[in-house]
Amino acid sequence: MRHRLLRRAMPLPPPPSPPPAPRTPGVAGGRIFSSLPTPPPLQSRREVHVWYLLPDELNDASQLKMYMDLLSPSERKTALSMNGEKLQKGAVLSRALVRTTLSRYTDCKVDPRSFEFKKNKFGKPEILWRSDDSGMEWPLHFNISHTSSLIACGITMDTPIGIDIEEKKRKTAKNILSLARRYFTPSEVDCLAKIPDPDAQRKEFIKLWTLKVSESFCWSST
Template structure:
């Protein structure tokens, strides 16, 4: 069982003015998660978006411009800007960080990580982050010395397939039983989306990729209406 024990603080980033200078913040405490978010529809200034583009690496710029359509490009740009300006706010070893100087890498499973350099050269970064976005919200979570995974979904997300049939394919037996006990179809849909979001966030926190942690191999434990943690199974459960 892996219980939820992190304290979460949420901050909305306002990019309505120039992002410089970036005011420093203290790092999250060991038992604390900082969650930063922006609303894409609030960003309408083309000149300001062009400023944000200059914060990105050549590879990031290429990825943004490769997106089809202005909206997807805007979302990708704001996502990378949020990551860079958020991480740059945290001073590690009393260093002021220029968001343009940040370097990123991917672990062997493809999870993005911060590449940190100390006086002695490269070293593992104490700061961990993860990002998720929808068309209406972009969020970045930050922790220290603790892996993090976040996922956000649209509250009104529609499920094309039969919910229980879909759940039997991907969820654990206990989760399917939980959904089966809900008679109201709308409440069942909402609960399915919540479970899916929690499971995806957990897999992202593990950082081993979805193939290494199939959804059926763990269960979101629900007790008295509250999600209390995760139970692992060594083998796949059949739905």
């Protein structure tokens, strides 16, 4: 697949304090997102749009509460069960990014709070469309990944997507080549072994690792 878009997700403007939305077209969602640009269309199954945000830039308590209000009760419970405010904040923003991004790809016809999700047989989350959603079902696929400093959400149409991001200065507990021999193909290990510079070798290892994890995330959550 080719990346067509890599764009920072924009903060939401203050909402007009609507009540929790039912599973109906998102009138409130349309108002919330009225000032945001419509994302460019996904014109083929080979396109991937990636939206990201930087958690450290979002520190306004009222805005974080607004994001929390977009989550389902189970998502809120999971987020608040995280150990420490930083992890809780990351969990809230991750789920809010998924919901707001998906909503925008329906032209805000589906309120971000209205989305429900299911897991496929491999454990990967997918959108759950109800039988009463006739005429409102979009063939959207998504995947999300995060580090301590960045959260990214990938969107495709009609085809599964996997996305993985890693810290640029990630340290490995084991020797890179010994770790590569466990997970990489012989040709990939040979390619790494021929790189004399340790820093360049580590960067190439992380690039290959990220590609492999992304591929696995196309189908499963682990």
